[in-house]
Amino acid sequence: xxxxxxxxxxxxxxxxxxxxxxxxxxxxxxxxxxxxxxxxxxxxxxxxxxxxxxxxxxxxxxxxxxxxxxxxxxxxxxxxxxxxxxxxxxxxxxxxxxxxxxxxxxxxxxxxxxxxxxxxxxxxxxxxxxxxxxxxxxxxxxxxxxxxxxxxxxxxxxxxxxxxxxxxxxxxxxxxxxxxxxxxxxxxxxxxxxxxxxxxxxxxxxxxxxxxxxxxxxxxxxxxxxxxxxxxxxxxxxxxxxxxxxxxxxxxxxxxxxxxxxxxxxxxxxxxxxxxxxxxxxxxxxxxxxxxxxxxxxxxxxxxxxxxxxxxxxxxxxx
Amino acid sequence: xxxxxxxxxxxxxxxxxxxxxxxxxxxxxxxxxxxxxxxxxxxxxxxxxxxxxxxxxxxxxxxxxxxxxxxxxxxxxxxxxxxxxxxxxxxxxxxxxxxxxxxxxxxxxxxxxxxxxxxxxxxxxxxxxxxxxxxxxxxxxxxxxxxxxxxxxxxxxxxxxxxxxxxxxxxxxxxxxxxxxxxxxxxxxxxxxxxxxxxxxxxxxxxxxxxxxxxxxxxxxxxxxxxxxxxxxxxxxxxxxxxxxxxxxxxxxxxxxxxxxxxxxxxxxxxxxxxxxxxx
Numbered sequence: 046x047x048x049x050x051x052x053x054x055x056x057x058x059x060x061x062x063x064x065x066x067x068x069x070x071x072x073x074x075x076x077x078x079x080x081x082x083x084x085x086x087x088x089x090x091x092x093x094x095x096x097x098x099x100x101x102x103x104x105x106x107x108x109x110x111x112x113x114x115x116x117x118x119x120x121x122x123x124x125x126x127x128x129x130x131x132x133x134x135x136x137x138x139x140x141x142x143x144x145x146x147x148x149x150x151x152x153x154x155x156x157x158x159x160x161x162x163x164x165x166x167x168x169x170x171x172x173x174x175x176x177x178x179x180x181x182x183x184x185x186x187x188x189x190x191x192x193x194x195x196x197x198x199x200x201x202x203x204x205x206x207x208x209x210x211x212x213x214x215x216x217x218x219x220x221x222x223x224x225x226x227x228x229x230x231x232x233x234x235x236x237x238x239x240x241x242x243x244x245x246x247x248x249x250x251x252x253x254x255x256x257x258x259x260x261x262x263x264x265x266x267x268x269x270x271x272x273x274x275x276x277x278x279x280x281x282x283x284x285x286x287x288x289x290x291x292x293x294x295x296x297x298x299x300x301x302x303x304x305x306x307x308x309x310x311x312x313x314x315x316x317x318x319x320x321x322x323x324x325x326x327x328x329x330x331x332x333x334x335x336x337x338x339x340x341x342x343x344x345x346x347x348x349x350x351x352x353x354x355x356x357x358x359x360x361x362x363x364x
Numbered sequence: 365x366x367x368x369x370x371x372x373x374x375x376x377x378x379x380x381x382x383x384x385x386x387x388x389x390x391x392x393x394x395x396x397x398x399x400x401x402x403x404x405x406x407x408x409x410x411x412x413x414x415x416x417x418x419x420x421x422x423x424x425x426x427x428x429x430x431x432x433x434x435x436x437x438x439x440x441x442x443x444x445x446x447x448x449x450x451x452x453x454x455x456x457x458x459x460x461x462x463x464x465x466x467x468x469x470x471x472x473x474x475x476x477x478x479x480x481x482x483x484x485x486x487x488x489x490x491x492x493x494x495x496x497x498x499x500x501x502x503x504x505x506x507x508x509x510x511x512x513x514x515x516x517x518x519x520x521x522x523x524x525x526x527x528x529x530x531x532x533x534x535x536x537x538x539x540x541x542x543x544x545x546x547x548x549x550x551x552x553x554x555x556x557x558x559x560x561x562x563x564x565x566x567x568x569x570x571x572x573x574x575x576x577x578x579x580x581x582x583x584x585x586x587x588x589x590x591x592x593x594x595x596x597x598x599x600x601x602x603x604x605x606x607x608x609x610x611x612x613x614x615x616x617x618x619x620x621x622x623x624x625x626x627x628x629x630x631x632x633x634x635x636x637x638x639x640x641x642x643x644x
Contacts, residue, residue: 075501096501097501099497099532101528102527102528104521104524104527104528106487106490106520106521106524107490107493107521107524107525107528108490109490110487110488110489110490110491110493110494110521110525111490111491111493111494111497111528112494113480113490113491113494114431114480114490114491114492114493114494114495114496114497114498115494115495115497115498116494117472117479117480117491117494117495118429118494118495118498118499118502119425119498119502120498120501122494136484136487137487137490137521139484140481140482140483140484140487141480141481141487141490141491144471144473144481145472145473145480145481145491146472146473
């Protein structure tokens with residue numbers, strides 16, 4: 046399962062390619078789509094396995110229920126749409142999927158302001174928050190091609206995991222490889238990329254890219270931080286966060302999501318529940334405001350979590 | 365398992381279920397008698413005549429699936445399941461009590477044999493559609509049934525599934541509307557009219573049959589015809605069952621007030637006496 050990660054790739058593209066592969070390995074994998082197969086990349090599966098691909102049309106609620114029925118009948122459905130649209134049908138996810146403990150894989154692409162041009166209406170900005178709230182729901186956000194591939198195979202095949210609902214948040218934009226070919230995704234665990242001191246810098250999804258950039262900027266200025274990728278938002282690695290809190294004075298989270306409800310909140314909760322004191326937490330991401338049209342790098346700059354902004358914020362904080 | 369249906373036996377079974385409904389709601393001191401009593405014959409026809417199921421093996425792969433989309437009507441299903449042998453009749457008294465498996469609305473994780481979690485209205489037909497699609501990919505397919513309320517048809521998602529099931533040519537799917545005419549805030553026709561229903565479902569390309577939902581001589585042939593549809597190329601069937609809200613208990617019949625109020629002990633005794641008189 047070690048595919049070389051030569052070039053940057055969007056996690057939706059990595060998902061689509063892997064979905065078409067796992068379709069061949071696991072006959073119970075089926076896919077539902079709501080008229081966005083070219084965007085979510087589920088079309089790659091549809092071309093290979095048309096008899097296991099169900100085009101539901103522009104009807105996400107109906108797709109969610111259909112997915113629940115398939116899962117409750119022993120199949121492993123991946124249901125695909127933009128994150129905002131599929132989690133926007135919250136009651137269907139809450140009732141038909143989560144409460145039924147139906148092992149539906151909800152794929153939400155077009156995460157955050159990173160989608161750029163289309164503007165706020167198509168941006169999934171509260172999806173992690175919504176999904177994290179539901180009992181039994183697992184929530185993931187991979188940061189590069191290799192991690193996406195491993196996550197998708199695990200969700201398609203792990204005998205325990207397939208019984209549980211899961212939400213996977215994917216990007217429209219390309220992400221550079223973060224991991225080497227020997228990487229092994231561990232569900233529910235933090236992924237420490239670099240060991241440093243003083244500051245633990247945690248990113249999830251596209252946020253990891255900005256953290257990597259910030260790491261380089263800071264290193265050039267003589268500050269080596271600890272760099273952490275967080276692929277699992279739920280179940281959250283509380284112990285991992287508390288271990289980081291013991292070794293660092295500052296913790297910084299970076300995500301293309303509202304700073305409430307997602308990674309930043311999960312870290313804040315872990316710190317508070319752990320009775321941690323003496324650690325300052327800075328949560329970077331989209332504040333309590335709407336997204337807007339634009340170019341992704343410019344938007345990350347404007348909303349304050351580009352690599353340069355993250356580095357700047359850390360230098361200000363550390364003083 | 366499928367029985368040879370004897371209409372007289374089924375009629376009696378439906379009355380026993382009615383007694384259980386009234387007794388368990390009285391014990392629970394809450395619940396929905398009107399829309400539970402109206403489905404007694406429909407649910408009896410499914411559990412005691414039409415559906416292939418085995419209470420000893422609730423997760424048997426080849427079993428027919430039944431989704432009660434109008435989740436508040438689940439007491440009828442609990443009673444039918446208890447009489448079928450899924451769990452002791454005695455357990456019906458635990459309905460809605462702390463620690464009971466018998467939740468106020470269905471929960472498949474708690475009760476083997478319950479197929480889906482419903483109660484937020486409008487979602488069951490989509491779930492049933494997923495099950496019917498699954499049947500088609502399974503070596504030993506099953507038939508999928510879905511029971512909808514008439515007020516529930518005001519939910520938009522029902523019409524998403526109404527559109528998609530015929531597109532998938534889901535001959536293995538049968539939906540039934542409990543057309544009892546009432547919802548919490550009043551008559552369905554006044555709250556938000558859903559008629560003309562037969563025309564609507566036919567326009568969406570369903571095979572529609574209108575029956576008296578309390579008459580097994582009409583229900584059974586309609587269910588058999590629906591079951592005979594081609595799994596891969598057939599039309600899904602819609603059985604519109606004309607029913608009476610609160611059926612079988614004269615002081616509850618046609619009364620909107622009995623949508624979501626439990627009977628008192630005295631009312632229960634009176635109701636049970638009336639139903640029993642029809643059993644002999």
